[in-house]
Amino acid sequence: MRVSAYYTTKKVTINLLIHLFLLSVVLTCLYPLLWMVLASFKTQETIFSDIWLIPRQFHFENYVFAWKEGGFGRNFLNSIFYTTSVVVGIVLVSSLAAYAFARMRFPGRNVLFIIFMAAIMIPIPGSFVALYVLLNKLHLRNTSLGYILCMINVGLSTSIYLLKTFFDKMPQEFEDAARIDGCSKIGLWWHVALPLAKPALAVVVVFNALNVWNEYILALIIFDSRKLMPLQVALKSFQGEFVTNYPLLMAGLTITAIPIIIVYLLMQKYIIKGVTQGALVE
């Protein structure tokens, strides 16, 4: 009896210590973010005098100002537009290719697939220099189209990999049934393969959406005009313009971060899956 009581106490203590450890890291994770969000509701005067995390009075003016005068409304819509276009592009282009790689036999299939996979593994740190030159030549620099095409390319290899793994495992029977009904290849892809691939597509969509929303360097070198910029890059000119207005800056940061946090909380199952699978490509 005493022995088992000893073990229970020991177990409880260990569990308590583990939770303490985990909770302290949780606090370190959340504190800066809470700071950022709550500071955006303060004013320039209260942000330093108010040592409490939670503002005594919530000021929404910062958001109104950032959205209108700061031009963030425009950049926000740009980010939404780029993210949607790139994700739709990636889903179509990569699922077509992945379907062919998994279900069709043609000369050069393996070589092509290996080249796509090599792109995941070979880092080219200076690629933005060449892309800048390329887009200049094609007259696509400082255009939305140039940025969208570049970003579709960025997500291509990983998405093809994720979808091909799925199509590889897809049972043959579904296709056979549709083929007997006279379905063409493109019909098989659209009516059979894509609907079945919904779970894999969800991973591809969420994964790429986060990636495009957070992208910085290509947007930096491609866009000159503030009107075309997505949020991440606009933040920098915003910072230059309102360098001492901290609450306003924090409002800008919050506007940029909140959509991604919401999408993450809603879709975290797929994101976590995408990350673990994506990493295992290597």
Added chain:
Amino acid sequence: MKIKDTLESYAFVLPAVTIFTIFYILPFLWIFQLGMFDWDGILPTKIFIGFDNFKEIFTLDKSWWQAMRNAGYITLIALTFQNILAFLLAWACDREIRMKNWYKVIFFIPPILSEIVVGMAWRFIISDVEGANMVNRLLIASGFPQLVRSWLSDPKTALTTVAIVHCWKGFGFGFLIFLAGLQTIPKELYEAARVDGANAWQSFGRITLPLMMPVAVLVAILTILGTMQAFVLIIGLVGGEMAGHTSVPVLRILASMRGSSRFGYACAQGITLGAVLVAISFIQLRLSRKYRSA
């Protein structure tokens, strides 16, 4: 029929291949060509100079190697501090405990945020602005006012500060991969070890560690590749592309391109960094194969 099938298959991969060729393969080859030229990125005249750009990088460019050392230092901290923390957290979560999913969700919040947002938010939290610096406030409150400093502008602490913010942003990623790895270890192994009289430390050393080695190598290589190429976080933290004593290689490439308009030189720098990274990946692949066969 056969030819029609083949053509149809090519039609399926054509969009992907086209985009990939124009936006990946072409620039990739271009970097190697441009690396041999002296070119300002605008004028139609490029001057072929062979390997002079590389000669300059290896003999004259002190700031490049300083940037490499800086990135190496940040990588070293990420490899040790960040990954050990990530592993400990994963190990703590790999059991029947309450709120396990909450921990998982929260630890992955920093990695999903953009580097620029994280950098700018932290810049504010540890800035020099009177009263805003939470770290300094905490130090004063806990009785260490002599440790108060301006963390990002003091050359002694700037790089370590950058490294710690980098770890803050990145540990959740390693955590997830470690946790996924730990969950593949069959629980029966631990059970069997316990029956055989092994204590917790023994089963950790004899089961967990060896089985996790391939995962650890994977996390290590992802950390190295990610950290050596990191720079956006630093732009956010220091408020611009001129990072001074916290400069890193990609920022030097950006400076060669945008600052001094030396496109050829920027490409040569990119190739140099890329070669280092490929070499490291290669060593890692060999290592992980060795562990897998052992």
